[in-house]
Amino acid sequence: MNLRNRCSICLFATVLLGGCTPGTNEADVDTSRPTEFGYQTTPRTVRLQEGEAAYNFYCIGCHGENGLGDGPGARFLNPQPRNFQKAKFKFISTRFAELPTDEDLFRSISEGLRGSSMPSWGHLPEQTRWALVEYIKTFSDIWDRPPTPAIPFVTDPYVEMQDKSAAIERGEMAYHGFFSCWNCHPAYVPEQKISEYSIALGGPPRSGLREDIDRSAIKKDEDDKTIFAPDFHRDYVKAGTSVEDLYRSIAAGITGTAMPTWIDAAADGPEDDEGNKLVTQADIWAMAYYVQDLLKKRNVMIDPEALVVRSDREMRFGESGMEYTAEIAVDEDVEIFEEDE
Ligand code: HEC
Numbered sequence: 001m002n003l004r005n006r007c008s009i010c011l012f013a014t015v016l017l018g019g020c021t022p023g024t025n026e027a028d029v030d031t032s033r034p035t036e037f038g039y040q041t042t043p044r045t046v047r048l049q050e051g052e053a054a055y056n057f058y059c060i061g062c063h064g065e066n067g068l069g070d071g072p073g074a075r076f077l078n079p080q081p082r083n084f085q086k087a088k089f090k091f092i093s094t095r096f097a098e099l100p101t102d103e104d105l106f107r108s109i110s111e112g113l114r115g116s117s118m119p120s121w122g123h124l125p126e127q128t129r130w131a132l133v134e135y136i137k138t139f140s141d142i143w144d145r146p147p148t149p150a151i152p153f154v155t156d157p158y159v160e161m162q163d164k165s166a167a168i169e170r171g172e173m174a175y176h177g178f179f180s181c182w183n184c185h186p187a188y189v190p191e192q193k194i195s196e197y198s199i200a201l202g203g204p205p206r207s208g209l210r211e212d213i214d215r216s217a218i219k220k221d222e223d224d225k226t227i228f229a230p231d232f233h234r235d236y237v238k239a240g241t242s243v244e245d246l247y248r249s250i251a252a253g254i255t256g257t258a259m260p261t262w263i264d265a266a267a268d269g270p271e272d273d274e275g276n277k278l279v280t281q282a283d284i285w286a287m288a289y290y291v292q293d294l295l296k297k298r299n300v301m302i303d304p305e306a307l308v309v310r311s312d313r314e315m316r317f318g319e320s321g322m323e324y325t326a327e328i329a330v331d332e333d334v335e336i337f338e339e340d341e
């Protein structure tokens with residue numbers, strides 16, 4: 001330990017208490033960097049300084065000075081920017097209402113949340129993004145809790161198959177017949193078919209389901225703000241469209257909204273008379289393929305006329321601009337899925 005650079009009070013504290021900078025242990029001291037005011041600067045301190053500087057430059061306008069999600073831009077936004085003091089995160093690989101992993105935060109920062117106003121920050125250096133992860137955790141002491149285990153990523157039984165139609169068919173059955181995702185998201189098959197799927201998976205016949213079942217239900221989030229469960233033929237999903245992303249979103253659920261953790265319900269699924277499982281955790285993969293297939297059909301489902309409301313181009317280009325708008329939107333979709341292959 002280099003004691004020469006320390007002030008005498010610290011030297012005393014060092015001897016008596018084993019250190020004077022809270023949270024600093026000796027192994028963490030970076031001797032390659034200059035000292036400040038006689039203290040050694042630690043890598044963590046440097047990272048937090050970098051995180052704070054980046055936060056104050058890029059994030060403060062929405063997430064606010066104290067991380068409350070109350071920056072000057074926030075009042076125009078729905079959903080609202082995340083409140084980091086509450087430390088409740090939506091797009092995580094842990095269970096409902098648990099703390100996310102650092103990788104989860106890093107992913108949301110790097111990729112952004114498509115269809116919300118949270119941009120992607122993938123253009124910032126990786127080191128800066130990790131520094132931001134570390135810095136936003138300083139807004140709440142909930143982070144002192146021990147880390148929570150991530151949800152299981154069970155083996156994907158369809159991964160080797162060239163043709164994913166078996167996965168998609170199984171996903172359609174699980175989505176409608178057992179998990180009743182149509183309680184919030186739309187149903188994509190007629191009621192009669194839902195009933196058949198339910199019986200096949202050990203459930204009762206179904207009828208008299210919710211009104212307008214071919215549309216999303218309007219839900220409230222934890223802060224009593226209106227939130228839509230996406231219609232996969234129409235809307236964006238925020239946390240990624242690869243099957244791994246969709247598996248994670250479905251398995252873990254979305255904290256603060258009505259969407260629960262599904263991986264445990266899948267584990268406790270029904271059995272037939274011989275004790276064979278009718279529903280398993282692998283069905284989460286099937287639903288991921290199914291939802292991805294619905295999303296892929298999205299560009300053909302959208303009425304080009306409806307695209308106009310998403311863009312101000314037609315105002316600038318007049319009537320001929322409409323064709324241009326539709327073309328751009330379709331191209332964008334094709335690109336997302338090519339990346340995911
Ligand atoms: C233009 C406004 C805006 C800016 C700028 C912005 N965010 Fe966000 N951010 C949001 C919104 C809105 C949400 C919530 C989206 C939702 O709930 O669907 C969000 C959510 C998040 C989340 C939560 C993800 C989760 O799993 O719940 C993190 C982490 C985050 N932002 C980090 C950052 C960081 C770091 C920066 C700066 C580099 C930043 N944001 C800049 C608007 C913004």
Ligand code: HEC
Nearest residue numbers: 179181183184228229237238239240249250257258259287
């Ligand atoms: C009780 C209501 C409810 C049920 C049931 C439900 N969801 Fe959701 N789901 C939501 C809401 C609300 C959102 C939007 C969250 C947001 O945008 O912040 C959502 C979002 C999603 C997303 C998008 C995640 C993202 O990245 O934006 C997927 C995928 C999804 N749900 C799949 C499913 C599947 C599959 C099922 C059935 C196993 C299901 N959901 C059951 C309410 C529900």
